[in-house]
Amino acid sequence: MKIVVCIKQVPDTAGGVKFNPDGTLDRSAMLAIMNPDDKAGLEAALRLKDEYGAEVTVLTMGLPKADSILREAMAMGADNAILVTDRVLGGADTWATSQTLAGAIRNLDYDMIITGRQAIDGDTAQVGPQLSVHLGLPLVSYTQNLKIEDGYVIAERLFDDRHHVLKVKMPCLLTALSELNEPRYMTPGGIFDAFKAPVTVWGRKDLKDTLDSDLGKVGSPTQIAKASDKVRKGAGTLHVAEDGSEGAEYILAKLKEKFII
Amino acid sequence: MDFKLSQEHLMARDLFRSFAENEVKPLAQEVDEEERFPVETVEKMGKLGFMGIPIPKEYGGQGCDYLTYAICVEELAKVCGTTAVILSAHTSLCQMPILHFGTEAQKQKYLVPLAKGETLGAFGLTEPGAGTDASGQHTKAVLDGDEYVLNGSKVFITNGYYADTYVIFAMTNKDLRSKGISAFIVEKGTPGFTFGTKEKKMGIRGSATYELIFTDCRIPKENLLGKEGQGYAIALDTLNGGRVGIAAQALGLAAGALEVSAAYVKTRKQFGKTLDRFQNTQFTLADMATRTEAARLLVYKSAWEHDTDPKNDGTASSMAKLYAAETASYVTNRAVQLHGGYGYIRDYDVERMMRDAKITEIYEGTSEVQRMVIAHNMLK
Numbered sequence: 127m128k129i130v131v132c133i134k135q136v137p138d139t140a141g142g143v144k145f146n147p148d149g150t151l152d153r154s155a156m157l158a159i160m161n162p163d164d165k166a167g168l169e170a171a172l173r174l175k176d177e178y179g180a181e182v183t184v185l186t187m188g189l190p191k192a193d194s195i196l197r198e199a200m201a202m203g204a205d206n207a208i209l210v211t212d213r214v215l216g217g218a219d220t221w222a223t224s225q226t227l228a229g230a231i232r233n234l235d236y237d238m239i240i241t242g243r244q245a246i247d248g249d250t251a252q253v254g255p256q257l258s259v260h261l262g263l264p265l266v267s268y269t270q271n272l273k274i275e276d277g278y279v280i281a282e283r284l285f286d287d288r289h290h291v292l293k294v295k296m297p298c299l300l301t302a303l304s305e306l307n308e309p310r311y312m313t314p315g316g317i318f319d320a321f322k323a324p325v326t327v328w329g330r331k332d333l334k335d336t337l338d339s340d341l342g343k344v345g346s347p348t349q350i351a352k353a354s355d356k357v358r359k360g361a362g363t364l365h366v367a368e369d370g371s372e373g374a375e376y377i378l379a380k381l382k383e384k385f386i387i
Numbered sequence: 388m389d390f391k392l393s394q395e396h397l398m399a400r401d402l403f404r405s406f407a408e409n410e411v412k413p414l415a416q417e418v419d420e421e422e423r424f425p426v427e428t429v430e431k432m433g434k435l436g437f438m439g440i441p442i443p444k445e446y447g448g449q450g451c452d453y454l455t456y457a458i459c460v461e462e463l464a465k466v467c468g469t470t471a472v473i474l475s476a477h478t479s480l481c482q483m484p485i486l487h488f489g490t491e492a493q494k495q496k497y498l499v500p501l502a503k504g505e506t507l508g509a510f511g512l513t514e515p516g517a518g519t520d521a522s523g524q525h526t527k528a529v530l531d532g533d534e535y536v537l538n539g540s541k542v543f544i545t546n547g548y549y550a551d552t553y554v555i556f557a558m559t560n561k562d563l564r565s566k567g568i569s570a571f572i573v574e575k576g577t578p579g580f581t582f583g584t585k586e587k588k589m590g591i592r593g594s595a596t597y598e599l600i601f602t603d604c605r606i607p608k609e610n611l612l613g614k615e616g617q618g619y620a621i622a623l624d625t626l627n628g629g630r631v632g633i634a635a636q637a638l639g640l641a642a643g644a645l646e647v648s649a650a651y652v653k654t655r656k657q658f659g660k661t662l663d664r665f666q667n668t669q670f671t672l673a674d675m676a677t678r679t680e681a682a683r684l685l686v687y688k689s690a691w692e693h694d695t696d697p698k699n700d701g702t703a704s705s706m707a708k709l710y711a712a713e714t715a716s717y718v719t720n721r722a723v724q725l726h727g728g729y730g731y732i733r734d735y736d737v738e739r740m741m742r743d744a745k746i747t748e749i750y751e752g753t754s755e756v757q758r759m760v761i762a763h764n765m766l767k
Contacts, residue, residue, distance in 0.1 A: 313436040315449030317398045
């Protein structure tokens, strides 16, 4: 079984988000880490490798410094690493990013592609699903507890309060959540081996069946006008209703108070 | 000259740091308070390869350098002195002599499971009457047919009882004094090998420190480590490497206390301002930080020398151990002072760190022994 895991280097938001004066993220002021959902996806792939045997390839598009998350992934147990980097790919939105990744993946043999649900810098959750469309693959998002049965993946798809169990034929694309599992630690020897291992570096010319008009800033239909930190939700109030109609009246009154209705 | 750690070492440091924060720190206080050997942490470290960092891969280890091992001990000690010394004694004192002096069969039988973390190691040199003067061994080993018969006892043995494999020193020829000492590999469970008192200690209270007792304990002849009479040289070689480990432990204790203190003084208010606004606090922290960094340079240099010049005369590791240990005691003492009354309370980490630090000036060669080694090498 061959699994491709798409991973992204993102600024670590744990220590707070920093912005440039123009409203864009100040990436240089923040530590760069492997996106948590992607790391969960990698862990899911490595567990399949442990249980069924698999060759795990990690793929990222980014600046040359994204090499470090590829090394980290190999130190955790990934077998191969590919970095797609090229000036013409810069400024990509989700569309251009998924087109780039699709162009890279078309060069590979695979049974399964795993991406993270979303990256903590953009929070769009679009790249995984778009990638499945470009490659014509069935998609199961928000998955956990993956199992393999006769060429099918059995996956639990999470909802807020329940999960569905889905059976999907390979090849397919799955998205993973950081809540899905506890990613394993690297091993000390694995780190040193990872820095000795080759990382395949691809540029624009290596992307298969991809149009220039779908890549980089030129190929990005969306532009970020302004970025801001998440507005935190207020604490809210708890009202225990006497009965259903009193509760409904209370809600209606609140909605009127806020000029919502 | 470049004082930067390589990318590999930086990533390894991140790994050790995150393991220490997530898996070791939450247990540090409990392990100390209850004098409990952290079996579960040792098992986790074994699975991740931490128990065999500088051991070549062909013997089940990680194939990393001694610097990586020292960084691991440092990061563990930043949050828990106990966990750091368990790993250090296992690695430096048990595995390294087997790696350096063992036969291929001994390495396959003992080193491989030790490096994989499947078994735990310990080292028995010290006796009630043979501490700093290790040549005054009373434990005897007499060859009888195909077996050596061991009689005597060892004290203050780190990882005692919990360890499966022990490197034990005993006299095979009393007349030759230090040249009559030999080293042996002894398995836990060998008839005649029992455990005496478990010591109640000031610090590193989670590490098991036991007396080992040998009463007509028969071990196979092939468990002689090195040659007969080579024991003292094996002990000195082992302790030279072990000092790097203990120096790294001391460094970690200092660095941990410094980190905790720097955070604390920003929150504690007296006379209407936080403590970090007082020049006394700033000067104290500056001294603590400077000494800690100086200790780090000595520790890393001694680890580097261990890798690049295995036949070194031991000056670097003695300097590292001497300075880092005294720094650990100084910095943790100042850390308690900066915490005021709270620093004396067992709920605060610095109280434990100060107790843990003291032993680094004593075990694996006291500070006095380190000064003897340094001066001896200077003046010979």
